[in-house]
Amino acid sequence: MLELSEQQVAILERLRGRGFALVAFPLYASHVGVRRGDCAALLAPVPGDGMKLFGEVFYVVAGNPGVRVNRNGRGVFVWKSSEVPVTPQRSRELAEFAEALAESLLAKV
Numbered sequence: 001m002l003e004l005s006e007q008q009v010a011i012l013e014r015l016r017g018r019g020f021a022l023v024a025f026p027l028y029a030s031h032v033g034v035r036r037g038d039c040a041a042l043l044a045p046v047p048g049d050g051m052k053l054f055g056e057v058f059y060v061v062a063g064n065p066g067v068r069v070n071r072n073g074r075g076v077f078v079w080k081s082s083e084v085p086v087t088p089q090r091s092r093e094l095a096e097f098a099e100a101l102a103e104s105l106l107a108k109v
Contacts (some may be wrong), residue, residue: 002029012053021035028065031054041057086103
């Protein structure tokens with residue numbers, strides 16, 4: 001069970017207020033998932049009452065964290081046997097999501 005401080009809960013509430021949904025990714029039970037559309041990220045509690053990005057933002061594939069790889073000369077986001085093509089629009093969505101998340105994590109409550 002993930003225990004969060006009041007400050008960390010306030011950060012998550014601020015994220016919700018900015019359009020991010022809090023989600024669980026069962027393989028990452030010690031992290032908080034945040035999602036907007038098909039883009040998501042894992043957040044880890046930081047000593048001193050903060051939250052930080054764990055790893056990189058990702059595209060959701062079949063309800064799970066997708067990994068970007070190259071297959072047969074083209075980029076795809078993959079989760080097990082499911083894959084979604086990397087397109088300019090998806091890449092842009094992911095970049096915009098990453099920027100909005102970073103701004104939201106740095107903002108003052």
